[in-house]
Amino acid sequence: xxxxxxxxxxxxxxxxxxxxxxxxxxxxxxxxxxxxxxxxxxxxxxxxxxxxxxxxxxxxxxxxxxxxxxxxxxxxxxxxxxxxxxxxxxxxxxxxxxxxxxxxxxxxxxxxxxxxxxxxxxxxxxxxxxxxxxxxxxxxxxxxxxxxxxxxxxxxxxxxxxxxxxxxxxxxxxxxxxxxxxxxxxxxxxxxxxxxxxxxxxxxxxxxxxxxxxxxxxxxxxxxxxxxxx
Numbered sequence: 579x580x581x582x583x584x585x586x587x588x589x590x591x592x593x594x595x596x597x598x599x600x601x602x603x604x605x606x607x608x609x610x611x612x613x614x615x616x617x618x619x620x621x622x623x624x625x626x627x628x629x630x631x632x633x634x635x636x637x638x639x640x641x642x643x644x645x646x647x648x649x650x651x652x653x654x655x656x657x658x659x660x661x662x663x664x665x666x667x668x669x670x671x672x673x674x675x676x677x678x679x680x681x682x683x684x685x686x687x688x689x690x691x692x693x694x695x696x697x698x699x700x701x702x703x704x705x706x707x708x709x710x711x712x713x714x715x716x717x718x719x720x721x722x723x724x725x726x727x728x729x730x731x732x733x734x735x736x737x738x739x740x741x742x743x744x745x746x747x748x749x750x751x752x753x754x755x756x757x758x759x760x761x762x763x764x765x766x767x768x769x770x771x772x773x774x775x776x777x778x779x780x781x782x783x784x785x786x787x788x789x790x791x792x793x794x795x796x797x798x799x800x801x802x803x804x805x806x807x808x
Contacts, residue, residue: 603667605634610674616655616700617675625649626661626671633669641669654698657691680726680742682710692730694723712744712751724766725750734777754780758790758808764798772797779803 607622609615626633626646633641643661650659650671660672676697678689689697689705696716708729710722725742729735741753752761763772775797783789794806 600638600667601636603634604669605632606664606668606670608670608672610672612675612677614703614705615675616678616703616705617653617673618702621653622650622671622673625653626669638663638667646671654696655700678705678707679730680708680710680722681705682714682722684711684714686716688716690719690723690726692727694719694727708739709741710744711741713746714744721748721750721766724769725752725763728769728773732773734780735773738780759792759795759805762794762796762798764796768800771801775801775803779805 605623605626607619609617623632627649628636628640628642628645633646641663643663646661646669647659650656650661650673655676657674657676659674662670664670676689676691676693676695678697679692680690681699682688682690687699689699689707690710691697696719708726710726714722722742722744729739729742738754738757739752740755743751743753745751748765750763750766752763754761761776763769776795779795780789783791791807792805793808796804796806
């Protein structure tokens with residue numbers, strides 16, 4: 579019985595050792611979520627480097643999966659990355675890209691992602707999101723993010739808002755598609771109420787065909803819409 583147990587332990591150790599030195603046959607990169615590739619397979623492959631070598635054909639025992647994940651997550655277009663080894667020895671990388679919800683176009687150009695952080699532009703794909711102009715700082719995107727996130731989650735706003743402008747005093751303005759007037763939101767307090775007032779104004783004047791009669795629509799006052807005619 580003892581001899582049999584010893585044989586089993588030996589065979590297990592031998593198999594484990596053989597498996598450890600087996601080389602990685604291939605790398606499988608999987609993008610999770612949307613198909614819009616801000617990051618390409620080629621970019622990810624270049625990040626899957628260990629000791630200045632591609633992980634393909636490396637011995638499995640030499641892989642540092644944590645380091646590979648850290649390398650992938652250092653890319654500013656990647657939201658999260660998970661690297662693991664499948665049963666057949668293939669190294670798999672599951673990549674979730676960041677999702678842009680607005681594009682800043684000031685002295686710099688970049689996206690604001692769906693968590694309110696900076697995201698660089700991509701040479702591979704351009705997102706159709708509202709433009710952000712005016713006075714915007716990378717390290718202070720809170721107000722712009724609040725408005726852009728509201729737009730992202732509202733069908734009416736997604737269809738109609740094409741630009742968010744922020745003045746130096748943090749006042750927010752909106753520009754609507756095919757409308758001559760400018761919408762003044764003011765600050766981002768009571769945003770839901772302001773947007774509901776905008777929708778009511780828009781629908782009423784769309785029905786009356788009078789949208790182009792106005793140059794300014796001010797929503798910053800409580801429970802009212804103050805309009806300036808052309």
